[in-house]
Amino acid sequence: MFIIQNSKYLDILSKLGIEGAHPGGINLTKEIFKRENINRKSYILDVGCGTGQTAAYLAYKYGAKVTGIDINPTMVAKARRRMKKNHLPIKIIQGSAEKIPLPDNLFDFIISESVLSFVNKPKALKEIFRLLKIGGRFIAIEHTINERLKKEEENEIKQFYGFDSLTMKKDWVALMKLAGFEHIRIQKNTSIDSMLNIHYFNDIEPEFYDIMRKHFNILSKYEGKLSYRIYSCTK
Ligand SMILES: C[S@@+](CC[C@H](N)C(=O)[O-])C[C@H]1O[C@@H](n2cnc3c(N)ncnc32)[C@H](O)[C@@H]1O
Numbered sequence: 001m002f003i004i005q006n007s008k009y010l011d012i013l014s015k016l017g018i019e020g021a022h023p024g025g026i027n028l029t030k031e032i033f034k035r036e037n038i039n040r041k042s043y044i045l046d047v048g049c050g051t052g053q054t055a056a057y058l059a060y061k062y063g064a065k066v067t068g069i070d071i072n073p074t075m076v077a078k079a080r081r082r083m084k085k086n087h088l089p090i091k092i093i094q095g096s097a098e099k100i101p102l103p104d105n106l107f108d109f110i111i112s113e114s115v116l117s118f119v120n121k122p123k124a125l126k127e128i129f130r131l132l133k134i135g136g137r138f139i140a141i142e143h144t145i146n147e148r149l150k151k152e153e154e155n156e157i158k159q160f161y162g163f164d165s166l167t168m169k170k171d172w173v174a175l176m177k178l179a180g181f182e183h184i185r186i187q188k189n190t191s192i193d194s195m196l197n198i199h200y201f202n203d204i205e206p207e208f209y210d211i212m213r214k215h216f217n218i219l220s221k222y223e224g225k226l227s228y229r230i231y232s233c234t235k
Pocket of ligand 1: 010013019021049050070071095096112115119
């Protein structure tokens with residue numbers, strides 16, 4: 001049995017026709033992977049793959065052998081549908097980032113795009129480290145707070161998104177080091193915006209609009225305080 005965190009925000013993301021749901025969008029993903037050495041022999045895991053946009057891109061563009069895992073059954077169904085429709089041989093697993101049912105040292109790259117904020121970070125990072133080959137790389141696009149927030153501010157953000165905790169740059173680095181990662185690099189990206197790619201709005205209940213409105217309100221209220229970074233590191 002999977003424990004799905006209490007997040008109305010993630011619930012709506014899974015129900016809406018959202019292509020991808022991480023800061024920077026697919027354009028940032030494309031930029032990041034241009035700099036990596038990926039080819040047909042690369043084994044890649046997308047942790048918290050959502051509807052599978054990144055996984056599909058990596059398989060299509062580089063011919064890489066990609067696996068996706070996500071805890072949410074609606075996301076998993078959409079990702080599987082996408083792979084079938086595009087004839088992509090990508091395995092999508094329904095499971096938790098905190099306990100991934102795959103053997104050690106399997107992947108050359110693991111990516112998480114706006115996922116670790118929602119989970120138990122030490123557990124998920126331990127799993128990611130275990131699954132990487134020696135010399136393999138982990139790349140994460142993750143929410144990062146630029147300063148410590150007041151308790152009520154923190155609670156507002158955590159409760160709305162269902163984040164496990166709010167994390168500063170130095171906290172992410174400490175967590176990655178604790179899991180065993182080396183050569184940790186951090187990049188701030190401001191050139192690519194953080195819009196979601198919302199595709200269609202069929203049969204959407206009014207509550208969903210309220211949630212999206214709240215999402216954009218939080219983004220503007222905490223502008224400069226809540227942003228994201230690109231973390232990359234090596235096993
Ligand atoms: C903001 S969405 C990002 C989805 C995708 N990475 C993307 O960029 O489009 C967060 C995703 O993390 C997944 N997720 C949340 N907790 C998880 C967990 N414990 N294990 C695996 N996936 C999880 C959610 O179901 C959701 O698909």
